[in-house]
Amino acid sequence: MKDISALRLYVRVARLGSFSAAARECGLAQSQASRIIADLEADLGARLLSRTTRAVVPTEAGAEFLARIEPILLLLEEAEQSVREDGELHGLLRVGMPASFGNRVVLPALSGFVERHPRLTVQVMLEDKVQDMVREAVDVGIRIGELPDATGTTKLLATVQRVIVAAPRYLEARGAPSTPHDLVEHRIIGGPAAAQSMAWTFERDGTKQKIELQPNILVNDTSGAVVAATSSLGITSTTLWACERELDAGYLVRVLPDWWLSPLPVHAYFPMGRATRKAARAFVDFLIDELHRRPGSTPAQ
Template identity: 35%
Template sequence: MDRLDELAIFVAILDTGSLGGAGRQLRRSRPAVTRALAGLEERVGARLIARTTRQLTATDAGRELATSARRMLADYEASMSGVAAAPVRGLLRVTAPMAFGRRHVTPLVTEFLDLNPEVQVELVLADRNLDMIDEGLDVAVRIGPLPDSRLVVRKVGEVRRLLVAAPSYLASRGVPARPSDLLQHDTIASVAAGQGMLWRFGGSARGSSVAVAPRFIVNEIESGLIAARAGRGLARPLSYQVADDIAAGTLVRLLREFEPAPLPVHLVVPSGQHLAAKVRAFLDQAAAYFQRLGVIRPEGVS
């Protein structure tokens, strides 16, 4: 086995915390990962991984080797990117949130396919964050904070959480002037968006929260927007989900001065693995695409 490949497997074991996780990340069998680690420990002459019943952790020798291994792998990637471009081919698996994926990532993928005829892309749309290693995903579009430290991140934009309602609803029930007014209104909550029943707003040093009692609760955003367009109540989508509605006037944006801080949009890949040419090409094209697109506009709707 290539010595650099052994280092990549070693780093993947540390990043994922298990032999199986490293295998899934690098698309190797568990026995192959085990053999690579054993061979590396034999060559180093020291135990690199401390095995317990619950997890794998690096020994002192392992931590020292991991530091130099990460540097070597980064230098290798930099060197490879400086020579003639490797062929962009093979299967690329990308995941994104449902509505954002339909609106923004699908056109990006079709553009990428046009430019790279030897690439096949599988686009997985889901409103929950899939485990990239377990699912064998190459690139993910994530909106909001990223608690997973096993990811390499590139920020490409921002979106906002808005409060919207149909003109027909506002004509019959009035326009809220402050977040506390929502207690007198019908609301539509999307549990898939993680909203819950406590709606948080900005507009002051500490912001404010309103505990709503929604008349309608949905598990995917489009059902909630259908109800909102029909005048059934106030909804809290993300800006990209209602850009067309706001432009067309079918939904009205409310309480702008109380909107919470924008949410970041990231492109992420699992850490500890070499960036294949197809992944690197997609990241570069995606970053340029979102910059050109303007994921968030000055008025906060995209």
């Protein structure tokens, strides 16, 4: 094990299941990557990867080696960072988040973060479906809504207000609902979190109403659901962040504004748990400051 870069390459091949994809990430030819891993296996005296025409997967020994070496590499990077005289963050930081949240909240504010850390490259990975953050080597992911079971570490950043919205033209044609139950008579647009059926729970004056709804239109992207609503296709539920511009411009209006919906939690998720990189922690601190300045956001206690 003469070269730390060989260990890092092995981690990426194992996580991506592909020599070619890992080679591209590391700026190598596929033949170079294959030779480096073969030399590593020879040094260790163990076969780490099972290679077939369809996939590259760790062997039992390779999976054990991966589980042990990956957090060590992260700690090594942290150790190198801690002794740098300038104290600057450097390298590549991968952050994953829903597309609408990235486009509406993070990217417009990101200049402040990158200006403070000019030697750090930030790769923003926008995806409305739940990402495989370990496979994609995401350092920190932002998740909105209830968290699925996960093995990493999470941190609650804030909660965000939810709203029900529709286009004025749609409401003029179909009539505005006056109670939550009236929604069953309307066209409903379901966003990426919606299944074939869903329920919205409303509260007012201590009274709760849970309305089971059947979406007429399903969109796997939050921005797409907002576009569908502005196009008079129906009524949708989304975060205030996702439709703030459309509300301000009058393209959308609030529906049932006197009723309250439970806010959504916003979490940072660290796939590597306590071995999280310093750059990821700095990004989360920046994001907390930004979220607390935005309307419709409530700081975590």
